Amino acid sequence: MGLIHLVNTGASPASRRQGGRFLAVFGLLAAIALPVRAQTPLPPLVRLSTGDDYPPFSSSTEAGGGAAVALVKAVFAELKQPIALEIEPWMRGQERLQSQQIDGTFPYVPNPERLTLYRYSRPLATIRIRLFTRKGVPLADLPLGAASGQTLCIARGTSPAVPSARLLLSGQATLVNGSDVATCFKLLLAKRVDLVQTHEHLAKRAMRQLEQPADAVVPVGGDDPRAFEETGLHFIVSRHAPQGEALIAAFDRGLAALRENGQFAEILSRYGLTLPSS
Structure with a gap:
């Protein structure tokens, strides 16, 4: 998973675009987390999906489901935002995200094709x-x-x-x-x-x-x-979702709060990981 980069029960987070377009990732990532122009309300229940067999980030063999699962749950707990999290094949999660049957999925690496389809949070890990x-x-x-x-x-x-x-x-x-x-x-x-x-x-x-x-x-x-x-793993939402920009902005606020209070580092340390640089 893909490169996942998400890798997995069927497919990893990635596509197969190559060449100079890889350089486009870095320019596009600079615009990942723009401020929301208006306070768009989040859905009462945020519907999320992740895959399995991508240790130590998302895996049934890891404590708490893995580092990314533990971190995403902690972010939404910090926001006091109810969530429903499903474990399903990686490709199905992407398909449901594109059709807006779910609100977000994780953890995914950026690539040029995905950056045209999804908004990315700040990195959960590198x-x-x-x-x-x-x-x-x-x-x-x-x-x-x-x-x-x-x-x-x-x-x-x-x-x-x-x-x-x-x-x-x-x-x-x-x-x-x-x-x-x-x-x-x-x-x-x-x-x-x-x-x-x-x-x-x-x-x-x-x-x-x-x-x-x-x-x-x-x-x-x-x-x-x-x-x-070296690349990041991210929480992603559809660029076409009406509340997508607001959801990414809220997620990044929650992630920043966890970094500030030490929970971010503490959660990653349980899995032998360190804080991403940004």
């Missing part, structure tokens, strides 16, 4: 998306730019992060879509693909699921900033 390979293969010790003729597995519904997009656009890698992250890692360990895109938390989770040691896979490119993309 993740580092990168490429992984098998321990001991030559690629594990090479710079990412040295990859050539590789097969790259990305979970279906997840957009390529910047390092992946570079390899795909240059022809250095060929895309293979797996049904989910665990499937991509199965293919990697079976030597049917060379690289898998995900973030560190999901890589560790996949190794546990596959009953493999955590170091069976390793990140490519080390600490080279070109080898990963």
Whole structure:
């Protein structure tokens, strides 16, 4: 989930747009949380959705449903706003959000296509998306730019992060879509693909699921900033929802209050996470 980036019971938070349009994300994010011009009332009951199997952010195996679930509940409690939260497949949540059957969903990474459809809150957390390979293969010790003729597995519904997009656009890698992250890692360990895109938390989770040691896979490119993309996870609403702008503004106020009173940091710390920078 997608890149999710949301990754999951069907699809991750993402699409498959590539290339220079990735740069548009950063300009558009600057306008995420504009002030509401008028005090639009929120619905009496805010209807929310999230997916499963995206640890440590949203997962039935995590205490309290995961860091993002705990944080979103705390935000609405701070606002004294009643909510109804459903757990459903990621793609269904997006479809219901677009048709305004629900008011919001989370946690999603921004990409150019989604930014035209949804309003984004301030980040709930940040993740580092990168490429992984098998321990001991030559690629594990090479710079990412040295990859050539590789097969790259990305979970279906997840957009390529910047390092992946570079390899795909240059022809250095060929895309293979797996049904989910665990499937991509199965293919990697079976030597049917060379690289898998995900973030560190999901890589560790996949190794546990596959009953493999955590170091069976390793990140490519080390600490080279070109080898990963750091991005945020957000609460999103439809751009077409009449109360969407007001809901994002209220959510950001609640999130700011949790940052001020220490609850934001405390909730994230339960899951081994730290505060996002903004």
